[in-house]
Amino acid sequence: MTGSELLTGAVRDANGPWVARELGELGFEVARIEIVGDRPADLVAALEHVAEFDLVVTSGGLGPTADDLTTEIVAGYVGAPLELDETMQALIHRRVARWAERTGFAGPALDEATRKQAMVPRGAVALEPVGTAPGLVVRKPAGPLVVVLPGPPRELQGMWPAVLAAPPVVELLATVPRAEPRSLRFFGLPESEIAQTLREMERARDLSAVEVTTCLRRSELEVDLHPLPGAEELAAEIADEIVSRHRKNLISAFGTTTDELLAAALVEHGLTVATGESCTGGMVAARLVDRAGSSAYVNGGVVAYSNEAKTALLGVPAEMIAEHGAVSPEVARALADGARERFGASIGVGVTGVAGPGGGTEAKPVGYVCFCVTTADGLVITRDPVLPGSRGDIRERSTDLAMHLLLRAAGGLPR
Template identity: 50%
Template sequence: MGVRPIRAGIVVTGTEVLTGRVTDRNGPWLAERLRELGVDVGRTVVVGDRREDLATALRFQLADHDLVITSGGLGPTADDLTAEVVAQVQGRAMALDRDLADRIEEIVAGYAARRSWTTPPEILRQGSEKQAMVPDGAVVLTPIGTAPGLVVPAADGGAAVVVLPGPPSELQPMWAEAIASAPVRAVLDRASELRQAEIRIWGPPEAELAAALRVHEDAHGPLDEAGLEVTTCVRDGELEIVSRFAPEAAGAYGDLHASLSATFGEQIYADDGRSLDDVVAEVLLERGETVATAESCTAGLVAARLADRPGSSAYLLGGFVTYANEAKTAEVGVSTGLLEAHGAVSREVAEAMARGARERLGTTYGISTTGVAGPGGGTADKPVGLVHIAVAVTDGSVAHRELFVAGDRAAVRRRTVVAALHLLRATMAR
C-alpha cells in the first residue's frame, strides 16, 4: 500500500470502564475523528486506575504509534493518575501551574455555589492544585469542566501524548484545541486521506457474505493486496461491511461494491454510511408520512428508536404499550375473541394491533410487536424467542413477519426492534 499510514494508539483509563460498569464511549469517538484526519488507529487499550498498568500501556502504545491519546484520570482524587504517569513515561518533571490552579479553583467555586456544597475551601483548593500539576513543556488545553487537557511531547523527541478528560461532554469539545496544538499538528501534517465506506445488508446469513467475498477475491485478487482493509460485522441480523482505503485504491473498492451489488441487489439497504434509522426517517420525511406503534414484548423500544433522531415528531405521532390483553383491547381495539382464539403471540393479534394503532392515531403506517422475550413464558407451541411483527398501511394491507430470535431477553427485544423497522422500510419500498 506504499507509504505507511500515520498511526495513533488510544489508552482509555478507569477501573469502572475496565470492569464494565461504564461503557467506553471515548475510544470509538476518537477513532472516528482520527480516521477523518487520515490517521489510522492501531490499538485501543483499556486499563484500570493502577500506576504500573497505565505506564505499561503507554509504553506499549508509544513503541509503534506516531501519536497516543488518553482519556480519563484527570480528576482531583488519588486514583486520578494519568497526568503524573504520562509525565513519568515522557521523561518530564511535574510542576504546579499557579494561574491554572486559580482558574480551576474559580470553576470549582462556581460549582460549589450552584450545588450548595459545604466542603471547606481548603479541600477544594487542594483538589484544584492537584489538577493544575502540569508536565514541563506540555501544552495545556482549556478545561471544559474542571480538568484541563494536556499535550505532552516526549523529552527525547518521540511521539506526543494527548491527555483528555474522561467525560465525553468534556473530551469532545476539547478535541479541536488538541488537534490544533503544535505537537499534534506536526503529526497530522504528515497524514494522508483515509477513506471509509460502509455497505449494510439485511436478510442473508453471514456465510453468504463470506462466499461472496471469496468469489470476488477469486476474480480480482486478495482485498489487502488491492489496498482494501475490509471488516465485516453481524449486528442484530444486519450485515455490515466496512472498507478503509487510500484514494488510490478507490477503483478496487468500486470493484468490490459492484460485486456485492450483483450478489445481494435490493438486500443492500444502504451503501453511503446511512443507518437503518436514517433510511426510514428520510423516506417518511420526504413523503410526509407518519407512523404509530403498538408494542407488547418491546414495551416502547420501537417508538424510542424512531424518536432518537431530531425532528422525529414530524413522522412519529405516538405509540401504545399494550402488554396485558386488556390493554390490547382497550388501547388498540384487539377483540377479546381474537385473543382467545389465537393468543396474544400470533399473526392475527399482531396484525390487529398494527391496524388499531394506525386507526387510533390516523397515521400512514401502524407497527406492532408481540412475542415471548423470555426467559420464562414459553410453551412448546410458542417458545421463547417467537415474535410476530406487523405493519399496517392506509390502503388496508398489512405486512407480517414471524421471527424466531435466539439469545437472552435483551437480545430478543433488540432484534425485534430492528426487524420491525426493516419491515416498515420494505413496506414503504413496495
C-alpha cells in the same frame, strides 16, 4: 482508556470507539484500543506498548480522587515535571464555585480537588475543561504525541474540537494521508457469501490493496472496505461487484444505516409513524425518537404491556386476545392498526412476543415475536420469527426488525 471501573465490567467503554471513529475519518489507521486499570504499573506498561505509534489518545483518570493518575503518569512518560497552572486553577474554581455554594460542598476538599486537576506537565498544551478536568497535548521526545482527555464522554467529545486545533495535532494531521473507507450494509446475508464473492474476485485480480472486513451486527451484515492510499478506485469496484451480486439483500451501498434511511424516507414522503409495543416495551418508539427532528414524523406510541392496556388504549378486542393469545399475528396487526388510528399516523407498527426467560410454550417458545406494519393506504407487512438469544437480545433484535419493516413500508429500501 484508563479506569479500573472499565475492567470490572461495570461500565462499557464509550470513548475508545468514538475516538477510533474520529481518528479513522481523519485518515489515521487505528491499531489498538487498550483499557487498563488506574494502577501506576499498568498505566506505564500501556504507554510503553504504544511507543512506536505516532499518536496516543488517553481518556480517563483525570478526576480529583487519588485513584486518578493519568496526568502524573503521562508527565513521567514524557519526562516533564508537573506544574500548577494558575490560570486553569482559577478557571476550574469559577466553574464549580456556584454549584459548591448551592450544595454546601465548598471547602478544603474541593479546593484540593481543583488544585490537583490544574497540574500540567511543563511544555504541554492545556485544553480548557468542559467539566472540571483540563485536557493535555504533549510530545514525548523522539516518541508519540500524547493527547490526554477526560473520561466522561460528554467532556471528551466536547473537548475534541480543541484537540484538533492544538498546534502539535495540526502539524501531525498535515502528514496523514486520507483514504475514504466504504461501507455496505445487508440484511439476511451470511458472512460466508461475502467470503465466497471475494475469493472469486481474487482469482481475476489482486485485491490486497483493499482491506475488507465483515461484521454481523444482529440482523445486519456490515462490509467495510478500507483502501490503502491510491486504491480508492479498486475499493469502489469491489464494492460495486459485491452490491451487484447481493442486491436483493442490500440495505445501503454507502453505509447509511436503517435508521437514517427510515428517517429520510418518512420525511421525503411526508409520512408519520405510531407504535403499539408489548415485549419491546417502548424500545421501538425510543429508537425512532433518538434522531433530532423526529417530531416531524413520530406521532407517538403506546406500550401496551398488559392485556387490559392493549384493549383500553389501542382497541385490541379482548375476544381476539382470548382466542389467539396476546402473542399472535392477529394481535400484532391490531396493535399496528390501533396505534396508527389513535395517533392519526400514516404507518403503524405492532410488536408482541415472548421475550422470556419465562412464559414460553411449545407452540410459542421464548423468542417468538409477532410483527405487523400497516399503512393508511392498505399495505400490510407481517413477520413472526423465533429470535435467538437472551431477553435483552430478543428485545434488541425485535427493535431492529421493526425498524427494518418500517423502512420497507416507508419505501426506503434500494430497488
